Amino acid sequence: MKFFERDNELIQIVDGLVNVPALTNKLTNQLSTEEPFYVMDIDEIVRKHQNWIEKMPRVVPHYAVKCNDNDVVCATLAALGASFDCASKGEISKILGFGVSPDRIIFANPMKPSSHLRYADANNVKTMTFDSDVELHKIKTISPDAKLVLRIRCEAEKALCPLGKKFGCDPEEEAPRLIKIARSLNLEIVGISFHVGSGCADFPIYFKAISYARDLFDYAKTFGYEMNLLDIGGGFPGEKGTIIDEVAMIVNSALDKFFPDKSIRIISEPGRYYVSAAFTLITAVQSKRVCLDPKTRAIDRMMYYLNDGVYASFNCILYDHQMPKPVLLRQHDGKKYNSTIWGPTCDALDQLVENIQLPELHIDDWVMFENMGAYTIPVASPFNGFPLPKVYCYISKDTWEMLNDLCPVNESSFCFPVGNEITMNYEDIACA
Ligand SMILES: Cc1ncc(COP(=O)(O)O)c(C=O)c1O
Incomplete structure (x- = not known):
């Protein structure tokens, strides 16, 4: 039986528990805000x-x-x-x-x-x-x-x-x-x-x-x-x-x-x-529009455009009737505004949240969505040329060893050391 066999994606083995917030924090410090990604536990x-x-x-x-x-x-x-x-x-x-x-x-x-x-x-x-x-x-x-x-x-x-x-x-x-x-x-x-x-x-x-x-x-x-x-x-x-x-x-x-x-x-x-719970999606603000009240010129609404939308991961809004909740990854103080969150494509159907009170966000701010594992990935399309999120997979050492006992992995399967983690290439991992 084969265990992991996908190329160009990595499984990382971590000491202790898979700590999704800590891993998310680490990845957002390393990765470009251009592309959305999943953290999979x-x-x-x-x-x-x-x-x-x-x-x-x-x-x-x-x-x-x-x-x-x-x-x-x-x-x-x-x-x-x-x-x-x-x-x-x-x-x-x-x-x-x-x-x-x-x-x-x-x-x-x-x-x-x-x-x-x-x-x-x-x-x-x-x-x-x-x-x-x-x-x-x-x-x-x-x-x-x-x-x-x-x-x-x-x-x-x-x-x-x-x-x-x-x-x-x-x-x-x-x-x-x-x-x-x-x-x-x-x-x-x-x-x-x-x-x-x-x-x-x-x-x-x-x-x-x-x-x-x-x-x-x-x-x-x-x-x-x-x-x-x-x-x-x-x-x-x-x-x-x-x-x-x-x-x-x-x-x-x-x-x-x-x-x-x-x-x-x-x-x-x-x-x-x-x-559902095993996948956390991390997106970032790509663009923003500040809408002013025509009479008072005060801010009426903020519009944010993320790098993932209803044609990709958020198809779950249309097909699975989900209402994903944005979680901001940076502490934002100050006034809250009526806000609308959009996806990146040229279609106005590509709306993630119509009305939400949010503090002011800026370009490149990260926005996280939990519970994004069900009826998202297999339906997603790269419509309008926007890349689909990459999946970063994490497993604790104990769980890895347990799975490895069920389905052994050979030494050469381990490669690409990253920090203190062992990183494993999915390719060529033949299991008994
Ligand atoms: C035949 C069949 N089995 C299983 C499932 C999975 O259902 P759920 O994700 O609610 O467990 C579906 C979902 O549509 C289905 O059509």
Whole structure:
């Protein structure tokens, strides 16, 4: 298995804990304000994984690659033994490239392009979701020995990104019909899946969804299906300060009630849970406009133009309904002004914050945004020729050694000494 294999980016191993504020301070002293960058805390991802195992020991997480396909994220989770939710040929190929075995991948896109399905089949990725009869016929032709997971719809009342309009069949009307069709096509259904909505704020919905799944396990049995997989999807919070204790309690009690049989495999597809807090984005003020009140000539509003915007990292404002909060990295005293923060492109849609009270900022002032790991990097585009942020990855020595035990790294992997840190090139690090 390969651990880190990306060129031109570095992982730095630090003594003690990964101290993001201290590392940010150091980087802002070294780097040009021209280009935005991320500080990534690998330990945070490892902590999230350990926390998941502690809080929901029966549920095997399959990281949703779509959320952030950064190589270090994927390699870290692969080394930790997590499994993966892939939505396309590209994602499957990437994860297989880390040496992950195909049975640790669920192809969790209910609508699969035929060529992607052919690729999955040829590479032994057999577990996949479906929610329509047309897809069943396609699967019958291309991957007749697939292990099918029927995705039902059971939506949270409150979620940042509801998914039920597009995916999931009705659990009471359509699901029984699809089970019958699958039977008539002699296809194997192994389980039920659902996704309550990304950024779910209605955790009791998991209980209801798990109870629907139970009913369908029983119904499918009457057609000779002995289902053995329950996939509880994503929707788990991941920002700093959020915890999964409440949702874990609800999930665990639903599993005890509806799936006491421990031989049933329970899996999940968390995305933002793993990566949101691990990425901190550092931007800088590139330009500024002072808007005066036409009558009084007093300052009415400040407008700041940062070097990252909605076409790049802040696409999460448009697509993930986030409201990122700017944090100033320098102490600014004095009067506060109504301020608007823009991205760098020529589009007026490129607005990050419309109205905020801020002290006066100046060109080259750094502005930080935390919790920027989910649904940012994979969607970002260098529109208008603005470069995408580079990712600086940090890991504590203890965590590095732990991962290294799981997936050894050879001596020549270490290079480019920077200060007192050991800096590692991602290239050519082959793991056992
Ligand atoms: C099928 C599927 N699984 C998992 C996820 C990840 O969800 P989350 O980031 O809320 O955990 C998504 C997100 O859209 C998804 O569509």
